[in-house]
Amino acid sequence: MHFVVVGNSIAGIEAAIALRNRDAHARITVVSYEHDHPFARVSLMYIFCGQLRLEDTEFYDRDLYARMRFDRVRDLVVGVDPAAKTLSLKSGATLGYDRLLLAVGSTARRLPWAGAYDAPGGVHHFVTLPDLEGVNAVAKPGMSCAVVGGGLIGVESAEVLHLRGLKVHFLVREPWYFPVALDKAEAEVVAEHIRHHGLDCRTGTPVDGFERRDGKIVLRLPGEELPVDFVVGAIGVVPNTGFLVDSGIALAPGGAIETRDNLESTSAPGVFAAGDCAQVTWPDGSRRPEQIWYTSRDQGRAAARAMLGDDVKYRRGTWYNSAKFFDIEYTTAGFIPFAAKPHKHQGVGAPGEEGHWQTWYQQLPGKAVTQRIVVKDGRVVGFNGLGTRWDHQVFMRWIHERRSLDYVLAHMNEARFDEEFMEPFRVLPTATLVDGA
Amino acid sequence: MQAGLLDTHHNAVSTRRSPAWVVTGLLVAFYLLLYFGKEDYNATDAAVRYARDPLNLMLVKLGWKLNDNGSLWVFNKWYLYAGLYTLGMAVGGYFMLRKHGNSTYHRYRTYSLVAVQAVLGLMLPLVLDFLGRPAWYFSYFFPLKYDLFFPYNMDHMQPTVMAWFIVMTFVGLPLLVYFKGKRVYCSWICGCGGLAETFGDPWRHLSSKSPRAWRIEQVSIHSVLFAAFAMLGLVIGDGLAPEGHAIHNFANSYKGMYSLAIGSIFSGVLGTGLYPVGGTRVWCRFGCPMAAMLGLVQKFGRFRIAVKKDMCISCGNCSTYCEMGIDVRSYAMRNQDIKRASCVGCGMCAHVCPRGVLQLVAKRDAGPGQHTQEWTVDL
Numbered sequence: 182m183h184f185v186v187v188g189n190s191i192a193g194i195e196a197a198i199a200l201r202n203r204d205a206h207a208r209i210t211v212v213s214y215e216h217d218h219p220f221a222r223v224s225l226m227y228i229f230c231g232q233l234r235l236e237d238t239e240f241y242d243r244d245l246y247a248r249m250r251f252d253r254v255r256d257l258v259v260g261v262d263p264a265a266k267t268l269s270l271k272s273g274a275t276l277g278y279d280r281l282l283l284a285v286g287s288t289a290r291r292l293p294w295a296g297a298y299d300a301p302g303g304v305h306h307f308v309t310l311p312d313l314e315g316v317n318a319v320a321k322p323g324m325s326c327a328v329v330g331g332g333l334i335g336v337e338s339a340e341v342l343h344l345r346g347l348k349v350h351f352l353v354r355e356p357w358y359f360p361v362a363l364d365k366a367e368a369e370v371v372a373e374h375i376r377h378h379g380l381d382c383r384t385g386t387p388v389d390g391f392e393r394r395d396g397k398i399v400l401r402l403p404g405e406e407l408p409v410d411f412v413v414g415a416i417g418v419v420p421n422t423g424f425l426v427d428s429g430i431a432l433a434p435g436g437a438i439e440t441r442d443n444l445e446s447t448s449a450p451g452v453f454a455a456g457d458c459a460q461v462t463w464p465d466g467s468r469r470p471e472q473i474w475y476t477s478r479d480q481g482r483a484a485a486r487a488m489l490g491d492d493v494k495y496r497r498g499t500w501y502n503s504a505k506f507f508d509i510e511y512t513t514a515g516f517i518p519f520a521a522k523p524h525k526h527q528g529v530g531a532p533g534e535e536g537h538w539q540t541w542y543q544q545l546p547g548k549a550v551t552q553r554i555v556v557k558d559g560r561v562v563g564f565n566g567l568g569t570r571w572d573h574q575v576f577m578r579w580i581h582e583r584r585s586l587d588y589v590l591a592h593m594n595e596a597r598f599d600e601e602f603m604e605p606f607r608v609l610p611t612a613t614l615v616d617g618a
Numbered sequence: 619m620q621a622g623l624l625d626t627h628h629n630a631v632s633t634r635r636s637p638a639w640v641v642t643g644l645l646v647a648f649y650l651l652l653y654f655g656k657e658d659y660n661a662t663d664a665a666v667r668y669a670r671d672p673l674n675l676m677l678v679k680l681g682w683k684l685n686d687n688g689s690l691w692v693f694n695k696w697y698l699y700a701g702l703y704t705l706g707m708a709v710g711g712y713f714m715l716r717k718h719g720n721s722t723y724h725r726y727r728t729y730s731l732v733a734v735q736a737v738l739g740l741m742l743p744l745v746l747d748f749l750g751r752p753a754w755y756f757s758y759f760f761p762l763k764y765d766l767f768f769p770y771n772m773d774h775m776q777p778t779v780m781a782w783f784i785v786m787t788f789v790g791l792p793l794l795v796y797f798k799g800k801r802v803y804c805s806w807i808c809g810c811g812g813l814a815e816t817f818g819d820p821w822r823h824l825s826s827k828s829p830r831a832w833r834i835e836q837v838s839i840h841s842v843l844f845a846a847f848a849m850l851g852l853v854i855g856d857g858l859a860p861e862g863h864a865i866h867n868f869a870n871s872y873k874g875m876y877s878l879a880i881g882s883i884f885s886g887v888l889g890t891g892l893y894p895v896g897g898t899r900v901w902c903r904f905g906c907p908m909a910a911m912l913g914l915v916q917k918f919g920r921f922r923i924a925v926k927k928d929m930c931i932s933c934g935n936c937s938t939y940c941e942m943g944i945d946v947r948s949y950a951m952r953n954q955d956i957k958r959a960s961c962v963g964c965g966m967c968a969h970v971c972p973r974g975v976l977q978l979v980a981k982r983d984a985g986p987g988q989h990t991q992e993w994t995v996d997l
Binding site: 191221223224227230231232233234237238239240242474475501503504505508510512570571572573574598599600601602603 | 625626627628629720721722723726828829924926927928929930931932933934935937938947951965968969972973974977978
């Protein structure tokens, strides 16, 4: 049996390891284009600012391929023929397979402005190693730049560009920062923190136009023009599946590979997908890719089992995540209804959800420390924490145990995951409990 | 983002480029001079000479050297060293806290390290000496202070002092380490660790994380531990054996070899000299018998670094900034709590983790299963 894994980031390499752990004799080929070794893409920001080297972000030792007897192919896959079971490579070679895993990840979503990519330079992204080299080559202290997009890549690139000494305009289209995860009050805390660092952080600011003028990029914002030396587009990522368009492997409208529950392509038997490029079923029943580090890892492992013939059904399970906005750490677990559409969350109901929804919230006075707990019908179902560390596992257990708000508030310190000598959690007199979520 | 760690790899002195080698050369030269330089100064003679001259007597007692022509010159080199050492820790501690002072844990432990050095490592010995009492460094214990129980120390050790050293060495510290971890000594008290944590902070990321380095470490540090305890045995045997017994010569040459090879060259010249090229805890990791002994206690004790399940994003900050060369990330990636003899509990891995995955804990272990349950949640 010849397994071919395309992509050696977390989904691909975890799949390859899982394959080897189960099958000592199979031939396993790992094709990668970006780098010889798996590395943590999330660390691009640390490489940019000199906190880590690329080799520090390689999350397995460099002997991994040798130990696991993976055949390393450094090449770009430009086509797949599922009928003939072959891959065509940029070098002109072809590679046959018995089972194929496509773990090809994402690339940055292009900015939708006319002419943005017509001329070289001026427009950058922050997703791949070539992206990193591109930004690294142009970003010099004293320059000005605009980071467009209020997500995690946006805040991370804004932060490292600011720390390099550039004047950063952080432009967020939505009415507040990161509305898929933060409500308005939380987002204000984050935005204030970002402004306190000296960035120009503007929310509710769409970019209506784009122009190259006198070596500068001029962005047209509501009511003004903003000239900058370059732009970093951070408006999300899209599956890196352009090479599959005519392959007969079915793609979803967004470009992700349509998969069954076992992560096998819906149209090409023997072809599997995992990670950012796979269209999967979310707990709410919707079909989307999950562009998250650890779900990619889990998908890789699940896909490997499916490739070995196991009866696999991949389901992510309860939502949890963490992030860091400059110095503010963020932990979330459970169900935090999307605050992006606040008009749908007024009153007592969340969209498509019956029941009595409530939100408990408090902020430590003068500090970027908040907690938000979402309650449905008297039962805690979600948690958001900014500024201190929490163990999401404890929250998930409480949700599982259908705990009440009173119980959770009384036991919050059991979920703390901070360094020692930190102030314990306490309920402040200013805490609020309001209807709606 | 740890703003303090920015530019670590853009900075020549932190990345083994030529300035780092210059600093290493200077440090090695300094230590060679310190340990092997000739000292022609006899404080006792000088004290007798100035017995009727209070001002000069005080200067002599504080380690100054008075020349015949009346000029005042170099210190007693060990006081000079202690002073420089404390200064290096205080200045290094200031810069360390500029980077990491947003962490309460790092603030407290840095204050503790500098205070212990300034009080127990410099002032108290100076005052005791000045008062004509035996000067002890009350924060160094056997086997790090390998000659603590040598006859030339024991012969004039007051019973209370002797009790302090014996109880702390064999009972007090092991108990503290059992309950709170090796960090109590290595990252809160010890002067060697203190210099590494403060002055050495710019080089903490240089420790090798390779499995080979770990294997070497296990052999070398336990060999030194064995050598130190063998020496203790020899010293006791030396004291008990009848005059003329062959053990006397053997014990003497053994002690001489240990103090040269381990006491001077390994812990001093290499231990500090190699900071800019080998990382800050070369001595603590590969040589210190105290660290080895307390590490064995830690292995059976309550201290561990707890790992938050399935939250690690493999970024590499924890492993990179571990001065003891522990590949923290490999544990975090497989949701395994970290219980390593070598961990000095500096807390940097937890501090630099951008996802809050790591936590230093010293609680009774909740037992297996704590981190293995899947929570299926119906919403």
